[in-house]
Amino acid sequence: MTSHRFLSIRTKIAILFVVFMTVPFLVSGWFTYQKYMKDSEVSITSYSNQIVNQINLNLDRYIKEMERVTLAPLYDLNVMDILDAHSHSISTDVFLPTNEQFKMTLFMSSLQYDRSEIRGIVMFMNDGGIFSSSGNMTYTTWRAEQNEWMNDVYSEDGGLAILPPHEVEYYISGKQTFVSIARLIREPITNRKLGIIKVDLNAVGMERILTPFNLGIDSKLFVSDKQGRSLFPFTGSDGPNWQDPKLLTTSVRSDYSELLVIGQVPMAELRKNAANLTKFTLLISLISLSVAYLLAVWASTRLIRPLMELRRKMKEVQSGSFSVRAKVSTRDEIGFVTESFNRMVSQLERLVKEVYEVRIREKEAQLSALQSQMNPHFLYNTLESISMLAIHNDQLYLSSTVANLGKLLRYTVDNRQTKVLLQDEIRFVQAYIQIQTMRLGDKFKTEIYVDPSLQIALIPKLLIQPLIENAIEHGMGEQPMSIRIHADVDGNRLRLIIEDNGKGMSETTARSVISHMKSGLNDLTQESFGMKRKGYALRNSHQRIRLLYGNQFGIQINNRLSAGVRFTITIPLEWRLDE
Template structure:
């Protein structure tokens, strides 16, 4: 059918194919290249921020894990006095109140000092470990000249926290303890615990472990950070534990508190904030064990240095490619249009019914592949046309044969019925059963129908066939049927199962003197019906199996010369019917071993016959 080409107001659509291709190439090249720099810059910038955020988050998480390990070790260390009865005895002697006596023998003081020194042994991160009675006496591992012998605990800021901890470990932020008498301004953070009498739970004293800030510096030794950034460690009360800034201009803890709502924003790690007129990438991590928050702030400008260089380089490359692409577009427009014109001419000839036309393939690119696919399509169309034609002829021959087989069917049925009655009168019940089964089998076979029956009808006919064979072979043959009851009303092609059993009997069981067993299995597999026929007959050798597999897949119209050889004809008929009705995804499968038997299985969709016939019609129409 010819269609008039509708005119379009755009001049582009009225040009030749080469003009259209050249214009299209230039547009496809110029527009992406003009946007490529901006898009690449945006993507690279975003990717850089994301990678930096992810990498920094891993580092911050690792720092918090290292802090957790150190803090857990200090917490465990603060429990040790509770397991030493001598230390507890000394604390009991000093009393559990501020009014307890201040005197303690030299021996007991020395014992306390040695015990505390043993706790601090090989712990360079610990400044000092102090055990204090409630009346303010201080015992420490440090030189007595650097320590006060007694302090007023009530004046210490950390003291109320320890009491509020009620025996649990308490992490105290950066502070300067009053019991140190040295003139340095060094600050420490601590882990402290209220020591209680194990039996009465009465308070006995306090253990306080002061840790150096160098411990955090040691954790950060192998952690790379940008020089423009800063690292802050605080707690849930917004108190500072540690702060590291590479220069004084970098915003730190105070700036973060003043210009934001707090140190921690749950679920917002990796966000961008603005401090002192500059944008920063903020990454934080909160420890579930200690409640400490590790925060890293990186200036956005430092992250975008590479992005700016990439933007300039991309603009230069885009300009060069635009010039080169213009020349290549002209060349390819001509090269691509030439084989397309040839392909168009061949398509017109095929449209007129010349299915022997082929397109010469002169390249291995997409156009060459298109030409190859076109040639393959034409070959396939030609094959399908011939196949449908042959199938149509064979269907007519089959209809004619069916008509011929129906000549006087009532006469044959009446004759069989008469033989059946004579056998019953004579007491030959085996003959009666065999004649009755033969009559049912003939009625089922001769009945034309529409090519489809239910599985139950097919099994009923198959039972008649089996009774005939069992009458003929006696105990030499056993047939076991296992059928999924939910499939009995499912439609299947008529006379699909009998050839499989017939093949198993004649080529497997009958040739064995001892006979054998045939197993028929019909099961459901998702939306398909799985049918298998297995026997323990003589089986086949591997060369025989290979020849049989090859022969069943050959279409009948391609093997007319060997039509006199009937080996595998029934199996080939099943293979061709299944493929024709349901497509190449469904076919007959077979396996066998000499002396062990054979198995034939096929898989068909659980669908109605209209859908199967629709597939045949689509093949006939070339769909």
């Protein structure tokens, strides 16, 4: 359970950095956002009120202009005369002289000039006749049942009447819907009704008048009269929704025209700029936090790097490598611990080497004692006698084998040097191979190639033979096997390569041999005569190289299942110096 809760110091430091940066940022950001949103709503509400008031002023100004237009006939005697000529009761047979039509059309066209919002100006005579600024675009007579809007005009009794959207049929193009401004015209002296002047405003014109200022993309504008009837928009609207909390509603009623102007803007539209600013701020904040997090990880990694390096070196010491040293990169508590570790490893390395050298000296002493007790000349003479006897009996192969055995004994017993020439080691290996060839026959073949320039290179004695023995032991199967031995130079290093094409080692065996070979100096096992030494020869050769030259040298094993094993010996390139 403890392993599942393990967190490295680097992770803990990084988490602390992240928490200390994120929490204050989130708290300050939340309060800043709330304050900004509140201030934005106050500012936007004030702006909306200003816009609606400005629209109301524009509407009042326009109503006053239309009022002057509807009063214009009272100041034109020709128009008043025509109105008076048609002031009698409504008739089914109405005649409008051409000169009257021309005068009235010219008069009303002058009133309509440069006013694109006006569809037409129409005068309705008491006798049922119609004069229009559009001339022949309208009918010349009207009927009361088709113009119910006249009731609103009569109710104003000469005052200005603002008519909500209604359909009219006096235009030749057919039924159309207009908002209109109309007035009942009376004779100034007698106060007698002379007719009605009516100004028809189209929807596009009304929208141009009411919306010179933009409340917002999705905003809505409503205009209603004092009876609450909708004047704008003409169609397609259910009126303002006063109860919707998602809408900001602003209204103002004109003191002059008593019209109510209502503006509604979605709260989402009001908060759009705030939302965009919030998104931008959030993006910048996320980038800043990401950079801060990366810096936190970098800082924690930099702080913990000496400890990580020390931990890695400890693992190497644990695996048996006592030559490692940790780099002291800081002058703080971690640096002090690193220096103490280096001193401790140095002492351990010195003690282990001393123990190992003592054991080597013990073995050398045992070997020297054995050699001193033996009479090598007696052995050589005996082997020579056996060889002569074999030649006498025409057993030349046996004689050659005995002679090779003698070479092995002379090399191992007489030659007490720790380093020998590469050519001498190759001769010893060739003698050993010939003995193995007698035992294995045609199933065993070898190939040796060493550049003549490397013949006088120095290598540790008895270095190659254990590898050949290992290759035979693990690689020999039912099929013939060949071993190839060659040497090359890599910079200032000598490489001796022994490879075979045998069956190779299983993965389990290979891992066991490599692990045993690389076991540390503190895992030494003393061999006794006659014991089965699987892996011990390899390990001793590998450790002997490391003791002589350092941990960067040794034996490398490359196991190729069903394709053989490749041993690579790497040692410094040394030459014999002639005395």
